[in-house]
Amino acid sequence: MTLDRTHDVHTRSWLASANASDGDFPIQNLPFGVFRRAGSQEAFRGGVAIGDQVIDLQAAAGSGAFTGLAGQALQAASHSALNALMAMGPEAWHALRLALFDALADGATGPAADALRGALVPQAQAEMGLPSRIGDYTDFYTSVHHALNVGRVLKPDDPLTPNFRWLPIAYHGRASSVVPSGTAFHRPMGQAMGPGAAAPQYGPCRRLDYELEMGFYVGPGNAQGRPIAIGEAESHIFGMCLLNDWSARDHQFWEMAPLGPFLGKNFCTSVSPWVVTMAALAPYRVPFTRPADEPQSLAYLDSAANREAGGVDVQLEVRLQSPRHRAAGHAGDRLSATSFRHQYWTLAQMVAQHTVGGCNLQPGDLLGTGTISGPTPGEAGAIVELSRGGTQTVDLPATGETRTFLEDGDTVILRGWCARDGRARIGFGECRGEVLPAVG
Amino acid sequence: MTLDRTHDVHTRSWLASANASDGDFPIQNLPFGVFRRAGSQEAFRGGVAIGDQVIDLQAAAGSGAFTGLAGQALQAASHSALNALMAMGPEAWHALRLALFDALADGATGPAADALRGALVPQAQAEMGLPSRIGDYTDFYTSVHHALNVGRVLKPDDPLTPNFRWLPIAYHGRASSVVPSGTAFHRPMGQAMGPGAAAPQYGPCRRLDYELEMGFYVGPGNAQGRPIAIGEAESHIFGMCLLNDWSARDHQFWEMAPLGPFLGKNFCTSVSPWVVTMAALAPYRVPFTRPADEPQSLAYLDSAANREAGGVDVQLEVRLQSPRHRAAGHAGDRLSATSFRHQYWTLAQMVAQHTVGGCNLQPGDLLGTGTISGPTPGEAGAIVELSRGGTQTVDLPATGETRTFLEDGDTVILRGWCARDGRARIGFGECRGEVLPAVG
Numbered sequence: 001m002t003l004d005r006t007h008d009v010h011t012r013s014w015l016a017s018a019n020a021s022d023g024d025f026p027i028q029n030l031p032f033g034v035f036r037r038a039g040s041q042e043a044f045r046g047g048v049a050i051g052d053q054v055i056d057l058q059a060a061a062g063s064g065a066f067t068g069l070a071g072q073a074l075q076a077a078s079h080s081a082l083n084a085l086m087a088m089g090p091e092a093w094h095a096l097r098l099a100l101f102d103a104l105a106d107g108a109t110g111p112a113a114d115a116l117r118g119a120l121v122p123q124a125q126a127e128m129g130l131p132s133r134i135g136d137y138t139d140f141y142t143s144v145h146h147a148l149n150v151g152r153v154l155k156p157d158d159p160l161t162p163n164f165r166w167l168p169i170a171y172h173g174r175a176s177s178v179v180p181s182g183t184a185f186h187r188p189m190g191q192a193m194g195p196g197a198a199a200p201q202y203g204p205c206r207r208l209d210y211e212l213e214m215g216f217y218v219g220p221g222n223a224q225g226r227p228i229a230i231g232e233a234e235s236h237i238f239g240m241c242l243l244n245d246w247s248a249r250d251h252q253f254w255e256m257a258p259l260g261p262f263l264g265k266n267f268c269t270s271v272s273p274w275v276v277t278m279a280a281l282a283p284y285r286v287p288f289t290r291p292a293d294e295p296q297s298l299a300y301l302d303s304a305a306n307r308e309a310g311g312v313d314v315q316l317e318v319r320l321q322s323p324r325h326r327a328a329g330h331a332g333d334r335l336s337a338t339s340f341r342h343q344y345w346t347l348a349q350m351v352a353q354h355t356v357g358g359c360n361l362q363p364g365d366l367l368g369t370g371t372i373s374g375p376t377p378g379e380a381g382a383i384v385e386l387s388r389g390g391t392q393t394v395d396l397p398a399t400g401e402t403r404t405f406l407e408d409g410d411t412v413i414l415r416g417w418c419a420r421d422g423r424a425r426i427g428f429g430e431c432r433g434e435v436l437p438a439v440g
Numbered sequence: 441m442t443l444d445r446t447h448d449v450h451t452r453s454w455l456a457s458a459n460a461s462d463g464d465f466p467i468q469n470l471p472f473g474v475f476r477r478a479g480s481q482e483a484f485r486g487g488v489a490i491g492d493q494v495i496d497l498q499a500a501a502g503s504g505a506f507t508g509l510a511g512q513a514l515q516a517a518s519h520s521a522l523n524a525l526m527a528m529g530p531e532a533w534h535a536l537r538l539a540l541f542d543a544l545a546d547g548a549t550g551p552a553a554d555a556l557r558g559a560l561v562p563q564a565q566a567e568m569g570l571p572s573r574i575g576d577y578t579d580f581y582t583s584v585h586h587a588l589n590v591g592r593v594l595k596p597d598d599p600l601t602p603n604f605r606w607l608p609i610a611y612h613g614r615a616s617s618v619v620p621s622g623t624a625f626h627r628p629m630g631q632a633m634g635p636g637a638a639a640p641q642y643g644p645c646r647r648l649d650y651e652l653e654m655g656f657y658v659g660p661g662n663a664q665g666r667p668i669a670i671g672e673a674e675s676h677i678f679g680m681c682l683l684n685d686w687s688a689r690d691h692q693f694w695e696m697a698p699l700g701p702f703l704g705k706n707f708c709t710s711v712s713p714w715v716v717t718m719a720a721l722a723p724y725r726v727p728f729t730r731p732a733d734e735p736q737s738l739a740y741l742d743s744a745a746n747r748e749a750g751g752v753d754v755q756l757e758v759r760l761q762s763p764r765h766r767a768a769g770h771a772g773d774r775l776s777a778t779s780f781r782h783q784y785w786t787l788a789q790m791v792a793q794h795t796v797g798g799c800n801l802q803p804g805d806l807l808g809t810g811t812i813s814g815p816t817p818g819e820a821g822a823i824v825e826l827s828r829g830g831t832q833t834v835d836l837p838a839t840g841e842t843r844t845f846l847e848d849g850d851t852v853i854l855r856g857w858c859a860r861d862g863r864a865r866i867g868f869g870e871c872r873g874e875v876l877p878a879v880g
Contacts, residue, residue, distance in 0.1 A: 136576075136616050141699055161697040166640050167631050171699040172612035172706065176576050176800050177664055186665045188797035191607055191738070200606050202738050205797075224617055224708070225626045225879065248797065257601040259581055259611040260700020266612065267798040268664070298631070298642050357628035357645075357691065358707040360616045439665065 006030075006101045007283050009424045013104045014113070015120070017051030024417060024427020025049040027104050030097060031274035031428075032082055032239065038127040046077035046085070047126070049274050049429070050104060054126050056119040063115035070099035081133045082217075082275070086238045087363035089220045093238070097279050128182070128273030131241070132217055132364030134175040137269065138354060139213070139245055139368040141169040142345040146373035149380055153389040165295045168345035168353045170370075173245070174266035178366060181431045185246070185268040187408060189440040192250035200254060204438035207249035207390060208406040211371040212318050212381035212414055214340055215243035215271055216347055218365040225358040230303045233348035234278065236361065240312070240347075242272035242414045242431035243368050249384055249405070271366070272414070272431035280426050284418040285309035288346050300356060301349045310346035314428070315339055316372060316416045318381065323409040324399040332413060333396045335386060338374030340416075408437045446470075446541045447723050449864045453544045454553070455560070457491030464857060464867020465489040467544050470537060471714035471868075472522055472679065478567040486517035486525070487566070489714050489869070490544060494566050496559040503555035510539035521573045522657075522715070526678045527803035529660045530719075533678070537719055568622070568713030571681070572657055572804030574615040577709065578794060579653070579685060579808040581609040582785040586813035589820055593829035605735045608785035608793045610810075613685070614706035618806060621871045625686070625708040627848060627878040632690035640694060644878035647689035647830060648846040651811040652758050652821035652854055654780055655683035655711055656787055658805040665798040670743045673788035674718065676801065680752070680787075682712035682854045682871035683808050689824055689845070711806070712854070712871035720866050724858040725749035728786050740796060741789045750786035754868070755779055756812060756856045758821065763849040764839040772853060773836045775826060778814030780856075848877045 005011070006028060012019045013027040025031065031049050035056075036042040046057035058078035060066065066074045073096035076084035085093070103112035141147060144164065151159025163169060179185070187208055191200040219238045222228045228236055245265060252264025288310030290296055297306075316339065321332030345353075350367060371381040380386050383405055386394045393402035406412070416428035445451070446468060452459045453467040465471065471489050475496075476482040486497035498518035500506065506514045513536035516524035525533070543552035581587060584604065591599025603609060619625070627648055631640040659678040662668050668676055685705060692704025728750030730736055737746075756779065761772030785793075790807060811821040820826050823845055826834045833842035846852070852875075856868035 136614055138702075162633070163631075163640075163694055163697065167695060169695065169699055170702050172614055172702065174576055174612055174799055175615075176802050176805070177798075179664070186798055189667070189740075190797045191603075193602070199735065200603075200738075202740055224619070227629070227880075251797065254603055255607060255609065256698070256700070257603065258696070258700070259609055260696070260698070262578075262610050262612065263793070263797040263799065295639065298640075300629075300642055353703070357630045357688065357703040358617075358626055359614055359703065362616050365616070440667070 003282055006097055006279065009422060012106045013050065014106050014108060015051045015053060015104065017053065022425065023051060024429050025051055026424050027101060028424035029276065029280050029426045030100055031276045031280065032077065032085070033131055033273045033275060034081060034129040035126040037121065038125055044080040044129040046079065046082055048100060049123065052123050053120040054123055055116055056121055059119035060115050063111070065111035065115040066099055069095040081131070081364065083132050083364035086132060086217055086219050090235050093277060094279060097277065128180050130178065130180050131273065131275050134178055134364060134366045135362045137173040137175040137178055137366045138170050139173045139370060140350050141370040142343050142350065143370055143373050144344040145342060145375050145379070146371040146381055146385065149373055149385040168350050170354065171260045173269065173368065177266055178269045178271060181270055181272050181433065183270065184434040184436050186436045187438040188248050188251065188263065188267040189438055190248060190251035190263050191254055193254045204440065205248035205251055208435060209247045209249050209382050209384050210318065210406065210412040211245040211247055212316060213243040213245055213371055214314065214369045214416070215241045216367050217275055218361045218363060218367065221361040221363055221365065222355050224360040227355040227358065228351055230301060230306060230348050230352040233351035236351055237278055237347055239275040239277040240281065241275050242416050242428050244270040244412060244414055244431055244433060245368060246270065246433065268433070270431050270433040272429050274429050276426060276428055281312055281418065283423045284313045284426065286311040286313045286341050297349065301352055306346055306348050310348055311341045311343070313339055313341045314416050314418055316414065319413040320396060320403065321411040321413060322396060322399060322401055324401060330398050332411065333398050335383070335394065336378055336380050338372060338379035338381065340372055342374045343369065343372065406435050408435055410435050443722055446537055446719065449862060452546045453490065454546050454548060455491045455493060455544065457493065462865065463491060464869050465491055466864050467541060468864035469716065469720050469866045470540055471716045471720065472517065473571055473713045473715060474521060474569040475566040477561065478565055484520040484569040486519065486522055488540060489563065492563050493560040494563055495556055496561055499559040500555050503551070505551035505555035506539055509535040521571070521804065523572050523804035526572060526657055526659050530675050533717060534719060537717065568620050570618065570620050571713065571715050574618055574804060574806045575802045577613040577615040577618055577806045578610050579613045579810060580790050581810040582783050582790065583810055583813050584784040585782060585815050585819070586811040586821055586825065589813055589825040608790050610794065611700045613709065613808065617706055618709045618711060621710055621712050621873065623710065624874040624876050626876045628688050628691065628703065628707040629878055629880040630688060630691035630703050631694055633694045644880060645688035645691055648875060649687045649689050649822050649824050650758065650846065650852040651685040651687055652756060653683040653685055653811055654754065654809045655681045656807050657715055658801045658803060658807065661801040661803050661805065662795050664800040667795040667798065668791055670741060670746060670788050670792040673791035676791055677718055677787055679715040679717040680721065681715050682856050682868050684710040684852060684854055684871055684873060685808060686710065686873065708873070710871050710873040712869050714869050716866060716868055721752055721858065723863045724753045724866065726751040726753045726781050737789065741792055746786055746788050750788055751781045751783070753779055753781045754856050754858055756854065759853040760836060760843065761851040761853060762836060762839060762841055764841060770838050772851065773838050775823070775834065776818055776820050778812060778819035778821065780812055782814045783809065783812065846875050848875055850875050
């Protein structure tokens with residue numbers, strides 16, 4: 001990932017709201033999503049977030065002010081999902097990023113800048129949709145701290161399965177139930193087996209959890225039977241988002257032997273609406289290292305570039321806003337905070353592993369990282385870890401409430417951002433969802 | 441499932457090839473698929489198999505000879521995938537079935553019969569595509585005999601997980617790598633851990649297997665958060681096919697703790713091209729019973745209709761054709777034969793379970809039954825069962841070869857049919873695939 005003028009922290013935009021030092025969407029970010037005017041029945045169309053506005057990419061494309069490869073990419077980004085843009089690959093993405101950056105920069109004049117000035121819609125008036133038509137959704141399990149936290153609850157003496165340090169574990173998730181941030185869902189019904197019970201009980205989930213994850217969208221992808229080598233993997237990643245893989249722990253633990261999670265995970269998965277491109281994240285890439293006494297990556301999962309800059313330093317936090325918080329106008333208590341840099345496997349390794357047997361990835365497919373937990377207890381990415389399997393309460397100081405699992409009416413809010421002195425802040429916005437009572 | 445004139449065994453077609461007593465596609469069957477002329481670059485379009493011909497549904501729709509609900513269903517079936525037809529539901533499916541049946545019956549005259557006479561394409565000249573754009577693919581695990589056979593290899597003392605008799609176990613599969621019968625695939629590369637080894641090895645799969653399954657396609661489906669009750673489940677099933685869930689056992693066994701199969705299953709899944717409708721299968725429904733000393737279904741998985749006729753008596757067989765068989769012009773040795781009637785859970789129970797937590801099924805989604813094995817050793821639906829985990833050889837009498845797992849160049853052929861005295865034979869055709877050498 002090379003740095004270029006789009007990463008220059010000193011460049012400001014003619015749009016004042018883009019220049020706030022604590023904003024998620026400065027001119028150096030330019031994340032993509034799809035939107036329509038809230039309350040309308042308009043078709044969804046591509047948009048780019050800048051400051052407190054959305055650039056309507058369909059309007060921008062219609063202006064004819066963008067030409068060449070950037071113009072083609074803009075056209076591809078103007079539909080109701082971004083699959084066509086994602087399919088174009090890094091050269092086209094780069095051309096469009098440069099063109100948008102230049103036209104948004106302070107002092108920009110000419111048809112492109114005029115077109116963008118005429119294509120702004122306030123984010124407060126936008127309803128966001130799913131960024132892509134997701135063909136398949138895969139969820140990985142790449143945080144060793146999460147795996148250890150969960151494993152210690154289930155098997156204290158042997159918390160980590162032997163394969164964990166050798167390959168990025170994953171399972172196939174459910175694409176149809178991925179929803180954009182802000183979509184509420186009903187507490188799921190299902191079977192659970194109580195400790196010592198002779199028969200399972202059918203009823204509402206009693207151990208409802210969230211999972212702090214990041215997601216990433218596939219770019220061009222590969223043909224079936226043609227794996228993506230690790231050295232090529234990053235060119236197949238369009239960008240990243242926040243992801244909450246809501247989990248019904250009681251249902252999951254009863255159903256998952258021997259074939260893995262099913263109903264425990266497929267009732268709802270929430271994603272943040274803005275996809276932050278890998279280009280925007282370039283200043284925040286960090287080395288990927290393994291402790292010397294642990295297995296090093298097999299050759300097909302190893303590359304110099306991956307070792308040098310395979311990680312991404314994204315700051316993450318989870319908040320819980322109960323009905324009482326909401327009634328008091330409070331944004332919710334922070335349950336945990338961590339960074340994505342602690343992951344045991346990188347995005348490139350996940351892509352290489354996913355395809356090594358010949359499985360085909362398609363533009364717009366969604367891959368999740370698995371729950372992201374850091375090395376200390378306050379960095380755990382799921383409430384089952386914070387409450388040690390429901391045996392300890394988690395405090396909500398602002399309201400004096402406690403939780404072991406989620407209750408009806410609770411809203412969980414994920415936030416993520418990259419920030420460091422001398423670099424532009426790159427924000428992900430938020431991913432939120434509310435638990436509605438069970439229907440059943 | 442009520443019987444009507446379309447199930448009358450005495451009705452013959454004006455198309456002579458449809459009247460062969462051992463044919464898969466008599467007038468009482470009328471399975472749906474998508475096709476184009478082999479070797480052409482035409483768009484795929486809907487078709488119905490009759491005798492040795494395909495009815496081109498786009499041509500039939502274009503004739504204007506079919507009106508009303510049948511005409512609308514025909515229009516929906518004329519596209520490059522059958523999702524729109526599947527979405528219409530049983531009333532429309534029934535109207536189209538009646539209209540096609542009447543126009544194909546011996547002695548039929550008038551514009552509809554003329555339109556079908558003009559819309560015939562020989563099956564020998566047709567290239568078949570995937571019947572639907574599959575949004576999500578789910579694979580169940582509903583044969584107790586398969587679960588016991590596999591479980592005895594892994595855990596002789598405790599072969600069945602405690603949840604097996606309480607719910608139809610399932611996992612999410614990979615939709616992108618589902619291919620139509622006849623598509624060859626490369627032996628997958630991946631990691632496997634040898635017995636007693638200190639580190640896994642990366643290389644070509646050494647324990648490649650097939651899985652004899654049936655698949656079924658979702659009809660109208662449900663909104664997220666709105667489960668399909670078991671009493672309604674059958675109206676959400678369009679029809680059934682043969683399915684081979686190719687499996688890399690060495691990769692699978694290494695990777696699958698704790699989240700289930702991933703690369704071991706996602707390199708290729710083959711389906712037969714013709715979807716046999718639930719209406720065509722109505723004469724072959726059989727009671728669904730449980731031994732009295734085993735857990736009976738919980739209320740949400742139970743209904744009188746399901747007990748009376750939840751099963752389907754489909755005869756199934758697996759053949760293996762090695763390169764030597766092929767060189768000798770031999771169709772391959774039969775490895776096993778069984779019936780779908782032995783399953784521990786029904787299609788309706790699978791639909792009810794899949795949606796009970798709120799997961800949404802969409803028109804065209806594919807659900808697999810899991811490997812189908814019958815109660816005796818010769819009825820096992822995977823070679824890992826026949827070879828007892830690779831410890832015994834399986835004979836191929838026609839060539840004098842043996843197998844423990846699949847070798848490069850092997851073709852596996854699944855066939856299925858319903859047949860009983862006094863009823864029309866309802867065939868599924870075949871599902872075949874060839875193993876190509878690894879690329880790596």
